[in-house]
Amino acid sequence: SNLVARTTNPSATSDGSAVLASADDLGRQLTRPFNARDLIASAYVSATTGTETTLLAATAGAMFDLIYVMCANQSDAATRIDFRGVLAGNVLLTVAVPASGTAGVALPIPFPQTSSDTGNAWTYDMPDITGTTVNISALFSKEV
Numbered sequence: 001s002n003l004v005a006r007t008t009n010p011s012a013t014s015d016g017s018a019v020l021a022s023a024d025d026l027g028r029q030l031t032r033p034f035n036a037r038d039l040i041a042s043a044y045v046s047a048t049t050g051t052e053t054t055l056l057a058a059t060a061g062a063m064f065d066l067i068y069v070m071c072a073n074q075s076d077a078a079t080r081i082d083f084r085g086v087l088a089g090n091v092l093l094t095v096a097v098p099a100s101g102t103a104g105v106a107l108p109i110p111f112p113q114t115s116s117d118t119g120n121a122w123t124y125d126m127p128d129i130t131g132t133t134v135n136i137s138a139l140f141s142k143e144v
Contacts, residue, residue, distance in 0.1 A: 003029055034067055034110055039142040043122070046135050047081065050128025052088065056140055058121040064140035066093070066111040066122070070104030073097040075132040085113040086120040097134055110141045 003023035004010075013019060022030045034040070041064055043056040056064055063085075071081050076099045083093040093111060097103045114120060124136060 003027065006030065035141040035143075039144075040067075041140040041142055043138045043140070044136065045124065046133055047124060047126050048133050050126055052084070052123050052125040054087075054121045055083070055124045055136065055138060056122040058119050059142070060119045061144065063113040063118050063120070063143045064122060065113055065143055066107065066138065067141055068104070068106045068137075068139040069093070069095060070102060070137045071095050071097045072102045072135045072137075073100060073132070074135065075129070076100055077129050077132050079126050079129055079132055079134060081134060081136060082125045084123045084125070086117060087123055089114075089120075104137075110143075113143075 001021070004020045005025050005027070006022045007025055010019070010022070024030060041056060045053070045055055047053070066083070069083065073079060078099045079097050081095045081097060082091040084090065085092050095103050095105065113122065122138070122140070126134060
């Protein structure tokens with residue numbers, strides 16, 4: 001089928017409406033990695049204690065797959081941050097964060113939240129180190 005040449009974004013349409021595939025003005029098909037912009041979620045927290053805490057709240061009927069996470073350690077003690085796709089679930093990802101440094105991952109494909117459950121929150125946890133604050137930024141792709 002033919003593609004529609006675009007030099008600007010098309011107007012938004014309603015959910016479920018048919019749309020045409022797009023190309024740039026040279027005919028190269030336009031794609032967006034991961035998901036539509038409306039289905040990308042972001043999270044930001046400042047972690048200070050060794051208590052499992054919500055990073056991204058749950059949405060009924062949806063899963064959020066992790067795309068990117070960055071941790072910035074504000075203290076002089078190295079630490080690690082564990083991420084879970086459900087409260088008290090298995091650790092899915094651990095990021096080791098150096099003292100006064102940053103560490104993270106930008107994943108080439110989204111990291112699945114869970115294998116089958118919807119409506120769960122992403123959480124983070126870290127050791128309880130006095131005076132340690134780690135700022136965590138994350139991006140997620142909403143899968144419905």
